[in-house]
Amino acid sequence: MIARNAWRLVEEPESLWGMMLKAKYFKNSDFLNSKCPKSASWAWKCLHQIKEKIKPFITWIVGDGKFIDPWCDRWIPEIGTAQPKQNTNPEPTLKVADFIDQETRTWNRSKLHMHFDQSFIERIVAIPLSSATSRDRRAWELTRDGVFTSKSAYFGLRTQRNQTSEEIWKAIWRTKLPHRIQLFIWKGAKNAIPVRDILYKRMNIGDNRCPRCNQDTETVIHALVTCPYVSRIWQSSILHTTTEQFRDKSLLEWLKFWLGIDPYRRNTNLPEEFPFVACLMWSIWMSRNDLLHNNHLQSDQFILNRALKMTPLHQNPVRQIIATGDSEPHTTSAWRPSRNGWTKINTDGAWDPINLKGGLGFIIRDCLGTFKFAAAVPTNVSSAEEAEIRAIWIAMKKAVELGIKTLEIEGDAAVVVEQLQRRNYRGSWNTEAFLRDIEVWSTNFEKLSFNYCPRLCNSVAHELAQWAKNSQYSMFWASPPMWLIPALGRDHTLF
Helix, strand or coil: CHHHHHHHHHHCCCCHHHHHHHHHHCCCCCHHHCCCCCCCCHHHHHHHHHHHHHHHHEEEECCCCCCCCCCCCCCECCCECCCCCCCCCCCCCCCHHHHEECCCCEECHHHHHHHCCHHHHHHHHCCCCCCCCCCCEEEECCCCCCCCCHHHHHHHHHCCCCCHHHHHHHHHHHCCCCHHHHHHHHHHHCCCCCCHHHHHHHHCCCCCECCCCCCCECCHHHHHHHCHHHHHHHHHCCCCCCCHHHCCCCHHHHHHHHHCCCCCCCCCCCHHHHHHHHHHHHHHHHHHHHHHHHCCCCCHHHHHHHHHHHCCHHHCHHHHHHHHCCCCCCCCCCCCCCCCCCEEEEEEEEECCCCCEEEEEEEEECCCCEEEEEEEEEEECCCHHHHHHHHHHHHHHHHHHHCCCEEEEEECCHHHHHHHHCCCCCCCCCCHHHHHHHHHHHHHCCEEEEEECCHHHHHHHHHHHHHHHHHCCCEEECCCCHHHHHHHHHCCCEC
């Protein structure tokens, strides 16, 4: 309750009680930078104490930049405040607005180079800016839409303590998996599975090279994640993930990544994939043992199918479809055209959580199901949610350009669609700019609706997004490309 009241002071400084407290305790400052005099009331001392605890979770989302002090405020993702270039003194009068070209709504790189080194510049220009000018706002970093909740504050304050190891073990044991797989993952994290590197050090077995590639030392991370043969399996799985970035890291880092544990807190959508990740690691280990002891090389597809069969079906509805071949319950498995007089755009975003490469895809069809336009655009994104929102953003931008007046946007990202249905345009540092544009552009349509559809009904947009992510080429089609025709045929699209 105290934390919620402290957040109200941050978000509503012009409320009656906020102005009363400001007049008494922080006349020349704001609440976050206020002090606590010895003569302060008990209530103020409580607010000040909890304010200091939640302060690391409060950040600025850049709008016009006029209220943000680049040297004192937290506004750069994963860094917080900015540091000036070496041998350069920070100018105290500067605001973030001074680094934005307000006419083009882009970052002014020449001004950024005057004050920051390259590492800071790359972080700053990654912050998207909306095309419509809006005020800066403070956001709660622990929720996807920047809105404070007591639950997120509780978990955030808990994780301020160093509980990373305990968190990993708890996450592994509470994941609903076959016990032998839980035990295997736990032993792998403890470096306690008999890979050749460990046996070589303990028993001098003579050769510590990987039995698959016969080149690198077989460590735990190499055997389960980064071996070229294993990496190919991860890439061809339904996760479509690359493993290169974990080559010099431990299996603990890999587990923390998929469990969304520090320093990977932003991977809020990945823990739901962890059961399959764990089962695939176990299946890879089984295939390694079969090769080593029986000289039998299992196919990639056999390894993937065994992992899918071991993954509890209730953990992921999409995986349930893949494993059983059944359509989703209570949903149609076929794409349907829009209502009479409406235009339908299906959108999808693809994301590789390892290299942060993404792809955006959308297809425009009229009420008869006739192909009108399609696009595939690669992009760098930091989450699957950002990719989905960007896909809707680029689709709406094209719809405005084409002068469409009655529009239905359909996608398979249920959380994003539900948010837009509620007309909630708040987001995090990497999505709010696009949501603001969507809010502004929505006034261009006489009728506009956002609807959810299962992945099976969104296959064309999905293939476009995957193509963009894998090829890293931008393509726009007024008539469908040959490789897309089979997917269009399944939807009975006319062209």
